Amino acid sequence: MMKEQGARWGVNFKVWRSARVLKKLLARDDLTPERRTPPMIMSMSELRERAVRNQLAAGEQLLAYASVVPAAGAKGVSVNLGGVLANDLMSQVGAQGGMAGGIASQMPATSGALLLRVTDQRVGLVKPLDGTPVWEVPRAWVARVERRPRLQLMARFRVHYADGSWLAFLTMRRRNIEQFRALLG
Structure with a gap:
């Protein structure tokens, strides 16, 4: 009977049953308050904060971070051949500039969102879930x-390096760009 109701309401029965068992478990009086509280699930902002603080050197201060997508790896949504070609063109043209051996050319090929972090010692890209460094340079090089x-839904900006090379990135918020400009010039 319960299974039929769950299916009729579009509710997964196992999830419903698990919630019911958890509710009964939490109502038990023989559990201590520490054991009564369910495990904490980290929010995305807490996860990002932990990722950018991962592997900081002793005494190094985190100044700013934001979720960015390197323009060279950015992918758009399209339904026809013209849209596919336009997305490919947008992701390649104006994504990187400078000489072949420049600072910007040393960045490895990546895809998807990364976290751009600025510390008092370095500027770099890290993976958003575990904080693994993808690429970093000393702050003096920026x-x-x-x-x-x-040109698209996301705001676009360039990070210029001391040798004249640059990399383009996309971010959802313009205020992230303003924050980076205030810190890096």
């Missing part, structure tokens, strides 16, 4: 951050 015109 010359400035330039906000670019928004």
